Amino acid sequence: MKANFRKNCLQIFKSNALTLATLAGVIGGIVLGACLKASREEKWTSREVMYIGYIGQIFLNMLKCVIIPLIIPSLIASVGGLDLSLSKMIGLRAIVYYLTTTVFAVILGIILVV
Numbered sequence: 001m002k003a004n005f006r007k008n009c010l011q012i013f014k015s016n017a018l019t020l021a022t023l024a025g026v027i028g029g030i031v032l033g034a035c036l037k038a039s040r041e042e043k044w045t046s047r048e049v050m051y052i053g054y055i056g057q058i059f060l061n062m063l064k065c066v067i068i069p070l071i072i073p074s075l076i077a078s079v080g081g082l083d084l085s086l087s088k089m090i091g092l093r094a095i096v097y098y099l100t101t102t103v104f105a106v107i108l109g110i111i112l113v114v
Contacts, residue, residue, distance in 0.1 A: 013020065036052070044052075079087055 079090065082090065
């Protein structure tokens with residue numbers, strides 16, 4: 001009975017490892033942040049804030065680098081699975097939308113610069 005229970009628990013942990021690791025990371029971040037805040041009686045200097053902020057900035061930049069390689073193949077695969085006539089309509093709308101927003105962004109940029 002115990003061996004079966006352990007086997008089931010181990011299988012559940014293995015199948016949900018990413019979720020559990022994410023939850024552990026969030027809890028660890030909250031605990032670390034609370035400990036860092038409580039460890040100082042005086043205010044943080046700008047240099048100390050810069051050192052802590054640098055790690056966060058690196059993390060956000062790494063996330064930005066991962067987003068595009070994940071989204072583009074997903075879009076290509078989903079559009080590739082569509083019917084050909086539907087793909088043409090969606091593709092045409094996407095191109096028109098992209099060109100329109102690009103033109104508005106360029107116009108807005110020129111107006112703000114001038």
